[in-house]
Amino acid sequence: MGGFVSRGFKGRRRAADDQATRLPPGQYAERGFPVLTAGPTPRIDLADWRLKIEGLVATPQEWTWEELQALPGSEFEGDIHCVTRWSKLGTSFAGVSVDTLLEAAEPLPAASHVVAFCYGGYTTNLPLDDLQGGKAWVVWQHEGDPLPAEHGGPARLLVPHLYFWKSAKWLAGLRLLDHDAPGFWESLGYHNRGDPWREERYWGD
């Protein structure tokens, strides 16, 4: 629909030049950190909290909260992009690299996809490749503070190169599969992979 102009619209939020190249198509820079969730925020007692890696792995893993904290730490600093169009530029999270977790679990050669499953029942699916090679974390700190429950605390997945619904809140574990299995939003009209730079928001995008 090239050439259409909205009569009288000027636009107020044009990004500064240094931000413009960091914003994927259709996104705008947001200073806050909006909360978007399909249901109530689960409250999880750290004493009962566990993180599992299961499915097609040689040695299934289960970490307690203390055990996870004792793993070698890893930090992310960069940009995140929500499918509802806000991007948060220059933010930071700390936790552990998913590479560290997968090394412990030893994925079997047949493993090609992952379902992240969560306290509260949420799921999201990713190709295993999107979780490997320094591209994904399990995080429990945001900008130096404990991750608030409404943002996914105690711990959430962080996959910043995909739309943020892939960064599952209240993470309970990763299940490795030899096939793709659409998760919650992926079954409800949202794109299976969700690359913001390709603007993969919905089915068929």
Next chain:
Amino acid sequence: MGRLSWRLATVAEVRPETGRVVTLALEVPGWDGHLPGQHVDVRLTAEDGYQAERAYSIGSAPDGSRGGPGDRQGGPPVSRIELTVERLEDGEVSPYLAGELRAGDQLELRGPVGGYFVWEPDRGGPLLLVAGGSGVVPLMAMLRQRAAAGSEVPARLLYSSRTFEDVIFREELERLEAAGDGLTVSHALTRAQPAGWAGYARRIDAAMLEEVGWRPGERPLAYVCGPTRLVEVVAGHLVALGHDPSRVRTERFGPTGVP
């Protein structure tokens, strides 16, 4: 399912609802219908090509002519949808939609989007709808569809607004409740109340939800929509009161007012 393509809609009517809220009636050629609770993406384009996109809930009921229990065989496809938009002073898109647009203007949109925060009469109930401010819009689509389909699924709406004048759809809600088909509407006014106000005069809290809402044993389907803080508090209270978290669906409007 094919790509959700951008469509060029025409503004048929601009209807003020409150001092800060307008309803846009849009003619959308080829519109395929929607489910109550779904939203559309709206895209504005400036003369220099700059674009801004946001999502807005559909407030109108679907036409019912596309299959399902409300099917009107042979009825004309309805190509009109209504968006009800609150003007946010620091917003970029809402001041345009709720200030600049007028009948005859065109608007790019695509949708419908969203498959979770939806309700149709055949999903049953009882229904507990909790709204804050313009969060009432997707819930209104549900209530309008409920009435249009002649549904008697018991429904309760608890609706928080700042003042009496800020209540969106006030008269229509009165009419829907007066129809006597099992809908009750309770208002909470948080900032100011008119003389003789008989409704609640505080923010929604656990006691209010216990008075207005269903007992957990009645297993209501709850839909909560509004500002993040309200949704967080209400959903938390509902779970603490014993409601099944999997039957509490939420839609939150972040600090920018974007759902």
